Amino acid sequence: MSTETANAPSEGGGSTGTTRYSVDNPAPLMTPPRARTARTPKSTRTNFELYGWLFMRLSGIVLVVLVIGHLLIQLVLDGGVSKISFAFVAGRWASPFWQIWDLMMLWLAMLHGMNGMRTIINDYAERDGTRMWLKMLLYTATAFTVLLGTLVIFTFDPNIR
Template structure:
């Protein structure tokens, strides 16, 4: 009584119900990897090659960059793709190496939760970033020098 089919027996494809999530996860990894390479090299080129190089990257540089919606969406796409790409890779590792069903579910839940929290927080930082917030008179010295007096 063998549970493995004979080597020369014809392959019997079983009817699957629903979506093949492993196939779509595999395809996402390839597509997001290509897009991430473009986004990351564009990010590095603008931050390190254009202008004064790495010595110019400071609070004012980020504030000026995020004042333009183009760079907000560029960084948002990089954030979302990188976090989902990494979470999908970690999910694959958990699926391959988890020793029990319960442990796999707990680890995948932790991966999904941490990715969701980081995506939400990163998105909030990108779109709510204000380099010149309104502050009390005692805190005026804490504002960057390029902020107008209030």
């Protein structure tokens, strides 16, 4: 190695063959790449990312059934999009089965999408402030949409008019 500095003599040692490091001349200390420091956030000490990873796979499998079933009913079978109307929605939500189907789809899809977007923001937004604001916006929009959708399913009134 030819990258000697004043404080770090090369490990090759001198012409005598013995190391130059000693109590009076210690080797430079290097921080290991993933060492925890005072600046490492406490929150990384949980298994949050593991549960997030697992949730994406489990919710994904359930969503394949829920969403493809939904698309089949709404867009493929029985004339495609032509048939969709207030009356069609009222007919489907008259059954608790479809209410629960739609409720589960809403919650799982929104949380699955939110976690995916969180990953993407963490990957591409490089500044701390940008990341924080984008995630705040994401969490606010997600909470609003999930609550609105839940309220609509539970308070639906076929005789509104």
